[in-house]
Amino acid sequence: MASKPSRALDNRPLTIVQVISNYPNAQPVPSIKGGTEKIVHELTEELVRRGHHVSLFAARGSRSSAQLITYPKGLTHSQIPQYVLQHMPSGTDIIHDHTFRSAMGRRKLPCPSVCTVHLPVKRHGKNPVYVSKRARQLMGGGKGFYIYNGINTxxxxxxxxxxxxxxxxxxxxxxxxxxxxxxxxxxxxxxxxxxxxxxxxxxxxxxxxxxxxxxxxxxxxxxxxxxxxxxxxxxxxxxxxxxxxxxxxxxxxxxxxxxxxxxxxxxxxxxxxxxxxxxxxxxxxxxxxxxxxxxxxxxxxxxxxxxxxQRFTNKQMTSNYLRLYREIIRRREQKRGQRKSVRR
The missing domain is CATH 3.40.50.2000 (Glycogen Phosphorylase B;)
Incomplete structure (x- = not known):
């Protein structure tokens, strides 16, 4: 069983980077048609409402209460990681990768990451999050996490x-x-x-x-x-x-x-x-x-x-992601602490 995160980590606002795909694979955020863009928007807005420091990397034409960083024209999917790493805030606690092929999560990053698998793809990044138990079973072989999507009713x-x-x-x-x-x-x-x-x-x-x-x-x-x-x-x-x-x-x-x-x-x-x-x-x-x-x-x-x-709101989805963020950050801190102890 996982140990409980420290009280300081449990209470402090987090610095979170949300990353979504660029054209031609994604719509601007929010989108009246794109389901993934809608979910990313709901999560980002609720995180901001709760006092967290959120940066959103998204296609041009997007709108957000978070710090919005739009991709330059012509940026390809493979170029997203380098662009995000160059422009994300210092002291970022966690990167949440929503790109359709886990562009960020498959790279070596300076901070922990989670990757929501919105579409049925086989190549996942670190800490994959599926949107149902069934999806985790089929695409992740039962490994990883699952968090249901939520809407603002x-x-x-x-x-x-x-x-x-x-x-x-x-x-x-x-x-x-x-x-x-x-x-x-x-x-x-x-x-x-x-x-x-x-x-x-x-x-x-x-x-x-x-x-x-x-x-x-x-x-x-x-x-x-x-x-x-x-x-x-x-x-x-x-x-x-x-x-x-x-x-x-x-x-x-x-x-x-x-x-x-x-x-x-x-x-x-x-x-x-x-x-x-x-x-x-x-x-x-x-x-x-x-x-x-x-x-x-x-x-x-x-x-x-x-x-x-009772089951599928943006508030419930955000609370579940926040618990996961803190747990992933805690694990990273724990590993660093163990490595320091070994060096001594």
Whole structure:
């Protein structure tokens, strides 16, 4: 069992560097579309609110309450570590690497680091943090840490008024299950709105567009963010999450429930964890999802909002990261102390 951090470390404000990817792999922070950018923004803002000294390295166009250091034009992913090391504050306690290939955490650094693995990649840095237990099991072989993503529920509009449509929200690719969402709509005869960027145009044209043209109850509304996204989420009868792959987290499930909207999801990836409080919403097949969508035996909107407030907020996420930061710093100090003792 790990020993308890010293009281001085436990109480003092930390100097923390947050690093996110640069273009073309990342959006500015905050982003109305990028999930990783949203999480980094929520974490950074809450750390600042708690009195910590935070520097954020992010793409141009970003905004933050932290000390914001934007990347120069043309900076590549491989150049991020050197740029951060040249511009980060002296006395930095810890670097939090959010880059998609752990650009910082795989380098030798003057201070400890943690690396959140937002996407399913195999090359991780030191102290990897996964966004679910399932992700840690699959990508980390059970090693490392896991901390759930969290949102600021005050930024999500709650509504108990629903307007009788099913909603699919996500990238339009086969693995996200958009075709399976259409199958649910076809089996139930319900209206389905599909929202998200088309990332597989051939798949969309051959498999999705033809079905939309045949069924007046199914409509593609494009890529959405901001107020439009909020309205779609809060008024949906149900969000369909028929993901076919091992989704590390699935932030849209939490966003929907924060708006008071139930989620029906296939039992893949983190679904069993995110919906652990509502196992009746987890489905083993498209047929079961269609049957449950037809019956509409959902938790109340208030129950769903409360559930998110109890488990998936930015405050809980930040507290968990702070505990991890302090533990990693304590371990580093302990090792240094041991090396000094050996030299004597």
């Amino acid at each position: 005050h930024e999500y509009e709650f509504s108990s008024e629903k307007r009788g449509y099913l909603l699919f929200m996500g990238r339009i690719i086969p693995d996200k299950g958009v075709l399976q969402a259409i199958q649910v709509a076809e089996r139930t005869g319900k209206k389905l709105l599909i929202a998200g960027p088309i990332k597989a145009p051939v798949f969309f044209r051959r498999e999705i567009q033809t079905r939309i043209q045949r069924n007046p109850n199914i409509r593609y509304v494009g890529s959405v963010g901001g107020d439009r996204k909020q309205k779609l989420l809060k008024h949906a009868e149900c969000l369909l999450f028929p993901s076919l792959w091992e989704e590390p987290f699935g932030l849209v499930m939490v966003e929907a429930m924060a708006c008071g909207t139930p989620v029906l999801a296939l039992k893949n990836g983190s679904v069993s964890e995110v919906l652990s409080g509502f196992p009746q919403l987890i489905c083993k097949s498209v047929g079961e999802m269609a049957r449950k969508a037809h019956r509409k035996n959902y938790p109340s909107p208030a129950q769903l909002r409360l559930y998110v407030n």
